[in-house]
Amino acid sequence: MGRLRSDLWCMAFVRRHNDLGNMCVLARRGDPIAGQVFIEIDHLDGTRSLFTPAPMLSAGDGAGLVFQRRFSHVDPLKVRDRINQETEFDPDLWVISLDMRGDDPGIDIVEPR
Template identity: 70%
Template sequence: MQQLRSDIWCAAFVRRHNDQGNFCVVSRRGDAIAGQVWIEVDHLDGTVSLFTPAPGALLDSPPADRVFQKRFSRTDPLTVKDRISREIEFDQDLWVLSLDLRGEDIGVDVV
């Protein structure tokens, strides 16, 4: 099954969270069709989590939707910013979504 375009998926993610009363923005636009999506979550307590696409080796079968892994959990914001900056140097097509959320459930599949 083919995945939804990155620009459409990101727009839906941002819209869904903003409709729920969470603040969510596109911090960086990548390739509209096939750019990777990273989600940076500010927990509003001085900590940040980072979700990145899950490697295919972690999945039993091809997913119907995007699947993420938690790369950093409630860590220092500079650690996450540094990791994102290093990835952008490598992958110019990267999307970064920034979400302010006090809870843990960002509304995506996580392995």
């Protein structure tokens, strides 16, 4: 079985977090089939974190989307600059914006080696 479409994955993620009481929206729509997904978390304390797709080597066989933590609790401008830089390079990028106080957005995360 192939990977889930980006649009379906994003819609499910947004709905799940909104059902949990976290404000979650699509900040940017990308390619519906294979666009990369970035998740921006506003921790509601003046800091943000950014999760980006992990390298394919870390996904393993049959895995869904796997992310890496690019930034953790940094200035919001740093996150915004990174997203802007990536959208210039890849206009098919999806960006999900999530407001939550915790650090666990409920995604598969690999730690850098």
